[in-house]
Amino acid sequence: MPEVHPFPSIPTKILLPIDFSPSSQAALEMAADLALHFHAELYLLNVIPMFPTTTLPDLVPETEFIQEARSFAERHLAKCHAVLVARGVKASSSVEVGNDIVGNIMEVVERENIDMVVISTHGISGWHPLVFGSIAEKVVKLVQCPLLLLRSAKPETGVKNPSGRSMEWW
Secondary structure, eight states: OOOSSOOOSOSSSSEEEEEESSSHHHHHHHHHHHHHHHHHHEEEEEEOOOOOOTTSSTTHHHHHHHHHHHHHHHHHHEEEEEEEETTTOOOEEEEEEOOHHHHHHHHHHTTOOEEEEEEEEOOOOOTHHHOOOOOOHHHHHOOOEEEEEEEEOOOOOOOOOOTBBOOOOO
């Protein structure tokens, strides 16, 4: 059962879904600052997407891919954890594997009694949002606790519309 706090609007456990992209690294800085300010625990989550069995069956064995991705994530999370602890932030982390990244995030919110989510836009998902929709957008729609959505800086594309303003790149 979650602990009851005298000020329920002050977060005690902040979730940061992290994919090690530049935008999620910037979100890590912001989440660490919030955790320090509120004396909250910062929970880092990396979700490894599972490929359907029909995807790349002969090129990359699924178990090998998942194990390599898990090792990569655990190494990077350990580095993040060391930096956070050196800054005085209480931190924990996990690596989840699943077909539904947003579903995994929501399960962690529930399981870990998360009371604030910090998430960045424009991670490393590439073409995925064009087909399936943004992970951040879906989390915004589903999460019931306070959420801080950090927009990433747009890359310089040089594409202009008739008004002379840059066009959206997503």
